[in-house]
Amino acid sequence: MMQRRSVLQALVATAVASQMSPLALASEPRRLPWRNWSGSQQCLPMARKAPASMAELQELLTTTTGTIRAVGAGHSFTPLVPTDGTLVSLSRMGGVSNVDSNTLQANIGGGTRLGDIGQPLHDAGQALVNMPDIDEQTLAGSLATATHGTGAGFGCMSTQVTGLELVTAAGDILWCDAQTNPEIFQAAKVSLGSLGMITQVRMQNQAPYRLRREMIWMPLEEMLEVVDGMANKHRNFEFFYVPFSGWGFTDSHDITDEPIAAAEAPVDPNEGTMELKMIRDWLDWTPAVRELVLSTYARTIPDEVKIGHSWSNYANERNVRFNEMEYHLPRENGLKALREVVDALERDHHEVFFPLEIRYVKGDDIWLSPFYQQESMSIAVHRYFEEDYKPYFATIEPILRKYGGRPHWGKLNSLGQKEFRELYPRWDDFAEVRRELDPQGRFLNEYLSGLFG
Structure with a gap:
């Protein structure tokens, strides 16, 4: 029995070896998969390169065949990066x-x-x-x-x-x-x-400058009455709406000479997002009770003030992954569009729990800038990365397009040439x-x- 098994193993090994020559195995490159932060875009490139100098980059560009795509941090949701050719990172050419x-x-x-x-x-x-x-x-x-x-x-x-x-x-x-x-x-x-x-x-x-960042919670209708004035008043300003709560919060930044100070009782945005998911999971079947719980909780959240160096105040740590769609609308159309978005969201998509994010951006003259000759209000919608974003985005996108929006190049959309x-x-x-x-x-x-x- 042992002898027959050895013969069988030898036959199998011979058959495999006949199909895969050592030369072929040695020349086959190791292919490393790539995917973006949310997992919505993936590819298996033939090669992934990270040149450390201009000379290395030039050699790579002139000797490589096929498609070449630059890859950054993978925070875009659109298919700008995926290729079966060569991915090139410039991470070693920074500073x-x-x-x-x-x-x-x-x-x-x-x-x-x-x-x-x-x-x-x-x-x-x-x-x-x-x-x-x-x-x-x-x-x-x-x-x-x-x-x-x-x-x-x-x-x-x-x-x-x-x-x-x-x-x-x-x-x-x-x-x-x-x-x-x-x-x-x-x-x-x-x-x-x-x-x-x-x-x-x-x-x-x-x-260098310091920023005083202030976050204030208020009912949605009250907030919509004041946001345009606040956008004009503050150096940096945005606001958020929490679906099925009737409440949102404003987030403003202004230059200050005050000493650096952390917020007294900061709300962790990652914990807050997962709490919204938990409430969605428990109360998805009863929007009225869900709104009662969320609005009651929102009333208990204190205003938050943080003072820090500019770069430390702008950015938030985002550990809860999502997929995102964002459109930039003529500012005069923004609030009208936002009201329709809220109505459609709360009518048709009880599964959504991520807040809406609304920002303001000045126009420019850059050819492919979404802000080309347009003072803009940007409206962004998000969906948890493990859940299907397509039905929700398909409901919201026509509203944003109807009001003259251009999509963010790095955010999901359905537009073509x-x-x-x-x-x-x-x-x-x-x-x-x-x-x-x-x-x-x-x-x-x-x-x-x-x-x-």
């Missing part, structure tokens, strides 16, 4: 350099995480003018998608850029600003990563610059080919 104390400008590596910029800039006597409420993203990724903070007087992060270094598919290094390669500069400030690799960014900063060309007056200008820089479409994955191919 702050060339600080100018006279102009308050500095160079920042494109692969630098936003959360790694504040302290080095502060030590150099500078601070970013504004920041989003998540600081895990890379700088280049934030610019590519027109990532924004909030504040009626501030544009998206791309408006703070005074120049940038772009490496093309041919390995050419282009410096772009208002005087040098001005058309490429206008295209590259919001490019979806479709022009090349942004390795250095010249940012217009300001002197036809709709985007209608929304962006300079769409064809961007597409022409893109073709000239990348005629072979090396930086186009399947999604981007559908937009520009």
Whole structure:
């Protein structure tokens, strides 16, 4: 019996070896899967690279075949990154350099995480003018998608850029600003990563400053009566609405000379989100009781004040994963749209528990910026990452589109080339610059080919 088993094992081993030569096994690359933060986008690239120098990046671009996509922190929900070609991270080409104390400008590596910029800039006597409420993203990724903070007087992060270094598919290094390669500069400030690799960014900063952050809870109708005035009054302002509660809260930031101080009884946003989920799970079947519980609880939450360095006050730690859709509407249409969104949400989607987030953004002249020639109110909706977001987003998106909204490039939406060309007056200008820089479409994955191919 043992002899027959040994013979059988030898036959199996011989058969396997005949199908897989040692040379083939040695040459087969190890493929590492990639997925974004929420898990909504995934791919199995042929290679994943992280060059440590310009020379390494140029060699990679000129010797690699197939599609090349830059990857940042994976905080975009749209399919900008997935490819079966090569994923390139610039995380080893980050950092702050060339600080100018006279102009308050500095160079920042494109692969630098936003959360790694504040302290080095502060030590150099500078601070970013504004920041989003998540600081895990890379700088280049934030610019590519027109990532924004909030504040009626501030544009998206791309408006703070005074120049940038772009490496093309041919390995050419282009410096772009208002005087040098001005058309490429206008295209590259919001490019979806479709022009090349942004390795250095010249940012217009300001002197370090502290912010007084104040969060105030109030009933929804009372809040909607005052938010526009508060947006005009405060340096940075946004507000939230908790579904099925009738309550929300405002979040404002203003420059102060007060000493740094933590909030006395801060509400942990991650714990709060999971508490909302728990209440949804228990009371989904009775919206009236759910609202009674949530509104009663909201009345007990004290106002919250925190004073800190600018970069520490802007960002929140988001540990509860979600998928997100966000549209930027003409500001004059924002509150009308928001009321319809709340009505549709509370009528048709009792499963939703994530708060609505509403921000204000100043208009700009960047070709693919969603804020192009538009003072905006941004409305964002979220769904827990383990739950199907499609029905909810399909209900809300037509409302946001009806009021003239443009979707955030990094947030989920259903639009294609036809709709985007209608929304962006300079769409064809961007597409022409893109073709000239990348005629072979090396930086186009399947999604981007559908937009520009």
